[in-house]
Amino acid sequence: MRKKKWRFWKRLACFHFSRPRAGKSEKAQDEKVEQSEKLEQAGSSRCSDDQISLQNITCDVHQEAPSSKVLPSSEEQPRKEHLQKCVEGNLSEGEIKSPLTEQQDSEVATSSESDLITRTRSLEIGLTALANKGPSSPHIIELLDWQEFPDHYVMVLQCPSPCENLFDYLERCGGILDENFARHVMQQVVEAADKCCSRGVLHRDIKLENLLVNTDNLDVTLIDFGCGDLLHEMPYSTFSGTEEYCPPEYSETGKYHGRPATVFSLGVVLYTLVCGYYPDHTDLDKIKNWLWYLPSLSKECSHLINACLHPNPEERMPLDRLLLHDWFNVIPKVVETRAPCYGHTGSAL
Incomplete structure (x- = not known):
């Protein structure tokens, strides 16, 4: 009997729950x-x-x-x-x-x-x-x-309502967006990233899962600052975020700067939206010489992808100049007011 009681209290003592701050x-x-x-x-x-x-x-x-x-x-x-x-x-x-x-x-x-x-x-x-x-x-x-x-x-x-994260939304759309809709999304994401940096915040984890899409009006919201840091001009030597969005200079030198790394992550988001998959080393090899393109994309879109994903951070387009690129300003901005993958009719913005 004493042994049974001892086992009972011994087991009970194991049920201790704690969470670190x-x-x-x-x-x-x-x-x-x-x-x-x-x-x-x-x-x-x-x-x-x-x-x-x-x-x-x-x-x-x-x-x-x-x-x-x-x-x-x-x-x-x-x-x-x-x-x-x-x-x-x-x-x-x-x-x-x-x-x-x-x-x-x-x-x-x-x-x-x-x-x-x-x-x-x-x-x-x-x-x-x-x-x-x-x-x-x-x-x-x-x-x-x-x-x-x-x-x-x-x-x-x-919380925007109704909404879902961009990764799930992209799957509902068949894994790829047309350029017009991708442009509408990217314009909002670039504005959010630039606003964060102007306020001294390096988000460091801008990705599809951290972007909410309001499925009624297609507004996009950046969430989750859990991997972020204060923005400064000195190079960072620790990367906190998602590996697919990690700038290549960190793998080569162990260091990166905040704004060029943000531009690279935006390039990965754009690439994924219009291509349906993440860029790999073969893509970066072509981008290194500004030779990457897809026949299905406009030359402006292909150029912007080269400008955002260039392996050399000094050759990437500056964050505060992204919205001045021809892809955002030359091609007419016409998107549906509701998600095309939900079967709604839409009108020009």
Whole structure:
């Protein structure tokens, strides 16, 4: 009988659950993967526990980036530790504030770009708030509120309705979009990426899964800043994101700059939308000499893909000049007002 009781209590002792605070994790690969998995498991339970029933908001914690990962380098670690201290520094234990509420109380702010991050322990919350700083952007997910708990945090984000991520939407359309519709999507994605960089935020994981499409009006929204960082002019030596969108210079030199890497990821998005698959090394070999093209695409579209995916970051088109490319300005912008893959009729914008 004593042995049975001992086994019972021994088994019971194994049922101990804990979640690490997202803002205190190191950016090492194993810890990042473990943290993402635990936050994904916790996301659905948090939403139900808080009884969030409004239809226009959603609780989102790393739910659309299953293949994102960190490719670490020891040279980046000291800067990460310094940034983490900034993130953890300015809130006392148990204190809850909303950076958006503080922004409304003081319209004229002269603080540095990192102030919104130093008000919270979570880097993701801080970057999302910083991307929302200033006039609202229709193509960046809006942070409505956030709250921290001893072992997790909750973000309340605006959710377009009805919507689905661009990866699923592309599958519904047969895996490929025509140029007119791809142009409509890319114009919004480029605007969102440029706005983030202008506000000091490097998203670093712009991909199909992190773009929401409103299936009624085809508006596109950029989400999930969990792999992001503060934008600076110095080269980065750690890549946090999705491998298919990783700039080739990181594989060759172990370093990359924020804006050229963003342009490369935008090029991968465009390539995938109009080709239906990811670019590979044979494509990059042709792009290196500006020779890549597809007969089914316009010469302007092929040129823009060469300009975004060039292996040499110095030869890529600058982010703030992408929307000036002929593909966005010369060809008439005519798309359906509803998704063509859903069988709706449409009209010119």
